[in-house]
Amino acid sequence: MTADALATTVFVMGPEDGLRFVESWPGAEAFLLVREPDGTFTPMASSGFEALTGVRLVPK
Numbered sequence: 155m156t157a158d159a160l161a162t163t164v165f166v167m168g169p170e171d172g173l174r175f176v177e178s179w180p181g182a183e184a185f186l187l188v189r190e191p192d193g194t195f196t197p198m199a200s201s202g203f204e205a206l207t208g209v210r211l212v213p214k
Contacts, residue, residue, distance in 0.1 A: 160184070169198050176200045185209075 160182060164172030169188045176184040183206050186198040197211050204210050 173198060173200055183207075 160176065160179065163175060164184060164186070166172075167175055169186050173184060173186070176182050177200055183200045183203045185200075185203055185207075188196045188198055190196055199209075199211055
């Protein structure tokens with residue numbers, strides 16, 4: 155239930171504000187795929203996402 159509420163909150167807040175909000179929740183991490191105006195997608199993750207999942211985002 156909490157994860158669903160956090161996901162909805164991040165969606166409504168937008169990626170930048172949403173990730174800042176997730177960072178304020180102890181133990182919570184997030185991964186977002188943001189659709190850009192040109193139709194491409196940009197991955198974004200909270201600071202502890204890699205340590206929790208082992209998934210590393212590769213910079214463009």
